[in-house]
Amino acid sequence: MNDVPGFLIADDHPLFRQALQQILKQEYAGCHLLESSNFTETLNILKNEDDIDLVLLDLSMPDNKGLHSVKTIIDTRPEVAVLVVSANTDITLVHQLLELGINGYVPKSSSFEVITDAIKSVLELNTWLPSEVAEKVQTLKANLTQKSNQLSQLTPQQIKVLSMIADGKLNKQIAYELGIQETTIKQHVSAILKKLDVINRTQAGILYKQQAFE
Structure with a gap:
């Protein structure tokens, strides 16, 4: 400098x-x-x-x-x-x-x-x-680490389904692309929401994108 x-x-x-x-x-x-x-x-x-x-x-x-x-x-x-x-x-x-x-x-x-x-x-x-921003960033990092551990609980197939959910695809579209029944996708989605401790597809997709960025 x-x-x-x-x-x-x-x-x-x-x-x-x-x-x-x-x-x-x-x-x-x-x-x-x-x-x-x-x-x-x-x-x-x-x-x-x-x-x-x-x-x-x-x-x-x-x-x-x-x-x-x-x-x-x-x-x-x-x-x-x-x-x-x-x-x-x-x-x-x-x-x-x-x-x-x-x-x-x-x-x-x-x-x-x-x-x-x-x-x-x-x-x-x-x-x-700023000190107040630094504190919030540290809290967010801790939460992301916790969520990352939750993502590790998903099977490879569930990760594929979650990535498509994050892209805004519907169950029917996901089933078609993966070549499996729509009822199976619904089962995967239910398991994903439970493992990630989120209440809907939107939250699950946001979480996946945050971790993909990491």
Whole structure:
């Protein structure tokens, strides 16, 4: 990292970019400062600008495809730190972002002081989360571990059925693709719900996708 860090503010809201500029210029006088307002522009800057140490990334920019876009940014410049600054406070999403390799997450509603702390910590190669978010992420990890143990109870055939449930397929479609009777699929579904301790197909499918991501 250079003595004076370089930043890329990737956000489609001009006022919020200005607010982040104010923080960065105050804390890092003379810093190299770039801006982007959509994912394509963000990626192009990362490909062509070497003097970037940290991306302050909004998730809701135009042409941003969520987790896939974040992964593309990380894969393109793995040495550049990524601090997600987002209005989206979904804990499952935060956990998935951390698994992808972001360095920190801070809500857009945070004070300047909190955002400043997050930037400083991430630049020092630490992982940064607000304390209340960190606690919820740890709880989610524990729950996912427990659910993972439950998935291990399923037979290979039940795993196949569950993967199709997660894709939104009906029992009739699953039976046709697997070449077995629909009544057998119904039996598998009942066993899957019981073993996973969930009440419906939707919950079972969500659980499978979470574990597939892991």
